[in-house]
Amino acid sequence: MIEAHSLTKRYGSKTAxxxxxxxxxxxxxxxxxxxxxxxxxxxxxxxxxxxRPTSGTVTINGVSYATFRAPLHEVGVLLDAKAVHPGRSARNHLRALAATHRIRPARVDEVIGLTGLDSVADKRVNGFSLGMGQRLGLAAALLGDPATLILDEPVNGLDPEGVMWVRQLARGLAAEGRTVFLSSHLMSEMAQTAEHLIVLGRGRVLADAPVSEILAKASDDSVLVRASDADRLNALLVDHGGVVAHVETGQLSVRGIAAPRIAELAAAAESLVIHELTPVSKSLEEAYMQLTRDEVEYPASQTRSEKR
Incomplete structure (x- = not known):
């Protein structure tokens, strides 16, 4: 477990x-x-x-990282995949790390196989693609078989197969009881990988909740409905307290009445057939944008169409 209490970091007048x-x-x-x-x-x-924090504390399994005598056995970290001597081969880089912690040489071969580096293990790192460099960083993080993984943008530069592999790896390690903490800007991937989210904005916690809860809070509770007679259904739903808007020809967006109740009202009306009844839920990307829309420190300039 990783725990932070009143954790603060300032750089001069800037509070990060x-x-x-x-x-x-x-x-x-x-x-x-x-x-x-x-x-x-x-x-x-x-x-x-x-x-070093300006104030506050952060611990891993109850102690600070600095107290670990053999940190690779406790915590696997990927913060910068480029932090490798470019003249070394992948295998020699991992062997050097292993030697600092008395990790058996066979483990180096294991993580090379696990991360798909077999074909390039003896090549110099300076010739690696972004994706291969990322795999080497993951191999280093896994080298000590740690109980805690901290991974910053682990799928950066990976192809679809690699992205799926990282997803399965992260979920598999968590299923073994390990602590897995990872960041990503790929919302669709995070939605498939993470069970719980911590969202920061301008150095403050905006959300700390299960993914399902964040999605539920962001939902606008609307229902898309398509019927044989949209105008008649519109009037019926308004009479029963619904807020209705026309989305496109024959399709309505309804708020204030749940999908089952809409179906019941239509069924009770003569010759009114429902062709579509779809509760609308937001994607994680939409929920994230809603959470952080006022917390973006470096906003992109508006496009010409957005300025109009």
Whole structure:
């Protein structure tokens, strides 16, 4: 488990992380989201002792990272996949890391196979693609078979097969009872990988909840309805307290009446047939944008059409 209490980091007059509290439980994948500049990378760096908090504490399994005598056995970290000597081969890079922690050489071969690096293991890292470099970073994080994984943008540069592999790996490690904490800007992938989310904005926690709860709060509780006589259904639903808008020809957006009740009202009306009845739920991307719309520190300029 990772626990932060009143965790704060300031750089001069700039507050990067503003007194946040959160916990990352073992046995599930916890996603870490937020706009650029929200404080995610700074928080991850403080967890593993690369940045010192201005105030507050953050611990892994009850102790600070600095107290671990053999940290690779405790925590696997991927913060910068490029942090490798470019003249070394992947195998020699992993062997050097293994030697610092008395990790058996056979484990190096295991993580090379696990991360799909077999064909390039003896090639110099400076010739690696972005995706292969990312796989090497993941191999290093897994080298000590740690109980805690902290992964910053682990699918960056990976092809679809690699993205699916990371998803399955993260969920599999969590199922073994490990703590898995990962960040990503790919909302569709996070929706399939994480069970719980922590969302930052301008250094503060905006949400700390299961994915399902965040999606439920973002939902507008509307229902899309298509019927044999949309105008007649419109009048019927308004009479029963619904708020109805025409979406397109023959299709209505209804608020204030749940889908089962809409079906009951239509069934009770003579010759009124429902062709579509779809409760509308927001995607994680839409829920995330709703949460963070006022917390973007570096907003993109509007397009010409948006300015009109």
């Amino acid at each position: 992380v503003d007194g946040i509290d959160f916990s990352v439980a073992a046995g599930r994948v916890t996603g870490f989201l937020g706009p650029n500049g929200a404080g995610k990378s700074t928080t991850m760096r403080m967890i593993v002792g690369l940045d």
